[in-house]
Amino acid sequence: xxxxxxxxxxxxPAGLAAAxxxxxxxxxxxxxxxxxxxxxxxxSAGYSGFTPFFKDAEAIMNEMAAGVLKHPNATVHLNTxxxxxxxxxxxxxxxxxxxxxxxxxxxxxxxxxATGFDHFDPGKASQMYGYYEFPDVITLVDAERMLKAKNVxxxxxxxxxxxxxxxxxxxxxxxxxxxxxxxxVCCGVATKEAIEIKEMLPNCRVTIFYIDMRxxxxxxxQLYWKAQEQFKINFIRGVITEILPKGDRLMIKGxxxxxxxxxxxxxxxxxxxxxxxxxxxxxxxxxxxxVLQEKHGFIETPGTPMDTVSTSVPGIYVAGAAAGPKxxxxxxxxxxxxxxxxxxxxxxxPAPVG
Numbered sequence: 001x002x003x004x005x006x007x008x009x010x011x012x013p014a015g016l017a018a019a020x021x022x023x024x025x026x027x028x029x030x031x032x033x034x035x036x037x038x039x040x041x042x043x044s045a046g047y048s049g050f051t052p053f054f055k056d057a058e059a060i061m062n063e064m065a066a067g068v069l070k071h072p073n074a075t076v077h078l079n080t081x082x083x084x085x086x087x088x089x090x091x092x093x094x095x096x097x098x099x100x101x102x103x104x105x106x107x108x109x110x111x112x113x114a115t116g117f118d119h120f121d122p123g124k125a126s127q128m129y130g131y132y133e134f135p136d137v138i139t140l141v142d143a144e145r146m147l148k149a150k151n152v153x154x155x156x157x158x159x160x161x162x163x164x165x166x167x168x169x170x171x172x173x174x175x176x177x178x179x180x181x182x183x184x185v186c187c188g189v190a191t192k193e194a195i196e197i198k199e200m201l202p203n204c205r206v207t208i209f210y211i212d213m214r215x216x217x218x219x220x221x222q223l224y225w226k227a228q229e230q231f232k233i234n235f236i237r238g239v240i241t242e243i244l245p246k247g248d249r250l251m252i253k254g255x256x257x258x259x260x261x262x263x264x265x266x267x268x269x270x271x272x273x274x275x276x277x278x279x280x281x282x283x284x285x286x287x288x289x290x291v292l293q294e295k296h297g298f299i300e301t302p303g304t305p306m307d308t309v310s311t312s313v314p315g316i317y318v319a320g321a322a323a324g325p326k327x328x329x330x331x332x333x334x335x336x337x338x339x340x341x342x343x344x345x346x347x348x349x350p351a352p353v354g
Contacts, residue, residue, distance in 0.1 A: 004028055006342045007094055007108035009082060009285055012040020014320025014331040014338075015114030016064040021339030022112075023073035027346065030106055031068060031076045032096060034281060038065035038076065040116055048147035050328060051185065051192045052222040058148075077104075081281075082288050085111070089315025089345050109346025110315045111289065112338045113299055115281040117321035120171025120179070120274040129170065129272055130243045136161075136250055137243060137270045139170075140189055147196050154269050157248075161268035164197060165207040165252060166190040167240045172275030172325075173211065179296065183275030184325040187214045190273045191223040191233070198231040207234040207265075209254065216327070238263055243270055276325045291316055298324045309338040315345045 004027060008019045011033030022029040037043060039061035042050075047057035068074045079099035087093045092111055096104045119141050122131040131137050135155040146152045154161050168190060172183040187210065194206045213235065215224045227233040240254035240263075249266040256263045278297035286293045292300040292312040299318040303310050309317045317338040320331035 004346065005030060005106075005108040006110050006112060006339070006346060007032065007092070007106065008112045008114060010040065010114035010116055010281070010320075010322070011035070011038040011065070011068075011076070011078075012114060012116045012320065012331075013042065013061070013064065013328055014116070014322070014326075014335045015040065015112070016061075016068050017332045017335035018112045018114055018319050018339045018342075019068050019074055020064070020071065021336050022343060023068070023071045025339075025343060026073065027343050029068075029071075029074045030108065031074060032080050032082065033076070033078050034081050036079050036099075038068065038078070041119075045119070045141050046145040046148050048144045049192065049196070051188045052219050054192065054196070082285055085289050089313075090348070092315065110317065110342035112335075112342050113282070113285055113289065113291070113311070113316065113318045113322050114320050114335065114338075115285050115322045116279050117276040117282070117325070118279045120183075120277050122170050122272045122274055128242050129167065129240075129270070130250075131272060134243065134245060134250060134270075136268065137272065139272045139274045140166075140186070140193065141274070143193050143197075143271050147193060147200075150200065152197055152200055160201050161204060163205045163207075163249075163265075163267045164194075164269045164271065165209060165265075165267045166194060166271045166273055168208065168210040168213075168273045170272040170274050171277065179275065179277065181296070181325060182214060184214070184216065185327045186273040186275055188216070188219045188223055188327075190271070191215075191219075191227045193271070194233045195223070195227050195231050198233065205234070206231075207236060207267075209236050209238050209240050209252075209263075211237070211239065217329075236263070276321055279322070282322045285322075289313065289316055291318075294324075296324075298322065309334055309341060315342075317342050 006022045019029040019031040042057045083095040085094045237258045238256045242253040319334040319338040
C-alpha cells in the first residue's frame with residue numbers, strides 16, 4: 001500500500017536519519033541514493049572529523065548507514081536516481097532509474113528530499129585566489145582529506161607547512177556571484193581544522209582571515225576561544241584581495257579592517273573556506289518532483305519559520321542542506337520532523353475505493 005511507505009531521496013546524514021525515523025515507527029522506508037555507498041558528502045568528500053566535537057566522520061556515518069541497511073522496514077537502492085513522479089499525497093508513483101540500465105516504479109504515501117549540497121567551486125569567485133593556478137591553494141575539503149590521512153603537507157613540496165592561513169566566506173556572502181547567504185558552518189569548520197593542524201603540527205603558525213566570525217550556539221566556547229587561548233591561532237578581521245607567488249611561498253594581500261591598514265604576509269599554504277551551494281541532485285530532484293526552489297536553487301519551505309520541512313507540494317518534505325545551508329544538528333533535527341510529517345501525511349491519505 002502506498003500510504004504505508006515513505007520514499008526518502010538521498011543517503012547522507014539527513015536522509016539516513018529520516019529513513020531510520022520512518023522505519024522505527026513501523027512505516028516502510030524506501031531510500032534512494034545516487035552513489036554506490038551511503039553516507040553522503042561526509043563519505044564522498046572524505047571528511048575527517050565532525051564539527052564541533054572532532055568525532056570520526058566515517059565511523060559515525062557507517063553507524064548511521066548500518067542502522068538503515070539492517071532495518072527490516074527499510075529498503076535501500078544504491079546507484080539509483082529519480083526519473084519522474086506522478087500522483088499526489090497518499091499515492092505518489094515514482095520511477096527509479098538504476099545505474100547500468102533498468103527502471104523500477106515504486107509507490108509511496110509521502111516523499112522526503114534529502115539531497116544535500118555541493119561545495120562551492122572557488123574558481124567561480126574569480127582567479128584572485130589562484131585555486132587552479134597554485135597547488136598550495138586548497139579548500140576546506142582538501143584539508144579535511146589531509147587531516148583524515150593524518151598527512152598535512154604542502155602539495156607543491158610534500159613537506160609540512162610552517163605557515164598556514166584560512167580565507168573565509170569564499171562563495172558565500174558575495175553579491176558579485178549571487179550567493180548573498182551565509183553558509184553557516186564554514187567559520188566553525190575552519191576553526192576545527194585549524195585546531196587539528198596545530199595538534200598535528202605544533203610549530204605551524206595558523207591564521208584565519210575573516211569578515212565576521214559566525215559561531216552559532218555553543219561553538220563560541222567549543223571552538224573559537226579554544227582556538228585562540230589554547231592553540232594560539234591568530235584571527236584577523238580582514239579582506240583578502242589577492243594571492244600571488246613569491247619565491248617558494250604565497251604572498252597574501254588584503255586589508256586588516258580592524259586596524260585599517262594593508263596586509264601582506266607570506267604563507268606556505270592557503271585554505272579557502274568554501275561555502276554550500278545546491279547540489280546537482282537537489283536542483284534536478286526539485287524539478288522532477290515539481291516543488292518550488294528559492295532563487296539559489298535550494299528547496300523552498302513556504303511555512304518557515306514554524307514549518308521548516310514542508311515544500312510547496314503536499315506530501316513532499318525536505319530535510320537538511322537541500323533546503324539551504326545547515327549544520328549536522330539542524331539536518332538531523334529536520335529529518336526527524338520531516339519523518340513525522342511524512343508518516344502523518346501518508347496515514348491521513350484517503351482509503352482506496354472498492
